Amino acid sequence: MPPACEYHDVIILGAGASGLLCGFTAAQRGRSVLILERANKVGKKILMSGGGRCNFTNHFVEADNFLSANPHFCKSALKGYTQWDFIALVEKHGIAYEERKHSQLFCKDSAKDIVAMLLDECAEAGAQVRSHCELDSIRALDDNSRRYQLELHHDGRPQTLQCQSLVVATGALSVPTLGGSGVGYEIARQFGLSVTERRAGLVPFMFTDNIKNLCERLSGTALEVSVSCNGTTFNEAMLFTHRGLSGPAMLQISNYWYPGNTISIDLLPGQDAAQWLLQHKQEQGRSRLRTLLSQPLPKALVSELQTLWWPGKEEAPLAEFSDRDLQRIGQLLNAWQLKPSATEGYRTAEVTLGGVDTAGISSKTMEAKQQPGLYFIGEVLDVTGHLGGFNFQWAWSSGYSAGQFA
Structure with missing residues (x-):
């Protein structure tokens, strides 16, 4: 291995809601975790959500609140990490919140509190977070302990990284100004996973x-x-x-x-x-x-x-x-x-409908069935929630599921 190569047990692409929660969950298991973010700062979508107050979950979460080609796929993750689990985390950090119409829960002060909480959990567990990371390529390695190699630019400088587990938490096509992109779909296709038809959702x-x-x-x-x-x-x-x-x-x-x-x-x-x-x-x-x-x-x-x-x-x-x-x-x-x-399309859409086909993903671990060590979480998957905190709950639940196994 060339000396310039850096190794982590788990590398997560995307420091949004699902990526950050997955990061500290995996790190709490003793895994060395690096979370890579393309943008200049993390959690941009969290910060703008709910008019800056972040509708972080809902008191009533059921599989019926989600759209997917496989409506049963989300059940295992939602059961494994519930709204009550996330509410307990919010309360542990002393974040004031309120219930609004339709049982939606919002921060009383600012969405910044949620981002700070996630970053504090990452820091405490030892998960590193790096912004300004532009991914160039990924390739699979034959070594079972170092399954993936990533080439990227961090702050403009080339870097080579290797990991055993690679988690794709890149989000989707909605609101490109906040970092939305289709890179997660490209990664899925590269490793033989299919991607369902996509369109803008929760949109005027x-x-x-x-x-x-x-x-x-x-x-x-x-x-x-x-x-x-x-x-x-x-x-x-x-x-x-x-x-x-x-x-x-x-x-x-x-x-x-x-x-x-x-x-x-x-x-x-x-x-x-x-x-x-x-x-x-x-x-x-x-x-x-x-x-x-x-x-x-x-x-x-x-x-x-x-x-x-x-x-x-x-x-x-x-x-x-x-x-x-x-x-x-x-x-x-x-x-x-x-x-x-x-x-109005992806420019103002809150979510992307469709995504990585869940038929190729384990509903328990979020791991690709035919590609060991490759995980997909959050909005990149073909799971979309109704308005009202459900998409954040999917991010928390799917992130936790992967974090338990990555």
């Missing part, structure tokens, strides 16, 4: 027709809705933007939408809008429709809807609307059909 929708203009005019307006697509429904807030529709409801349903699909938006969830309108026609026939609708809905939205759905009758009292007209408007309120032209 865009429109090209008159709905785009409507969204521009309503930019900043938000309301609670129920949105459905391909048999899945979410009840969350929707936000109009100058490009289209965003907010938790739209991000959630984007995981189930494909180009050409229509989304159905219920603007009055839990309310039979047609019956409600007909009842008010009987009781308050002299009221205008927009006055009635402005009680549960934002006035600016009602103003746009009357141009769309009852043009020319803006000033007419309810009594002048036929029952059929009110039933039609009620149906539109409960099931507004919109066809997005596209999503």
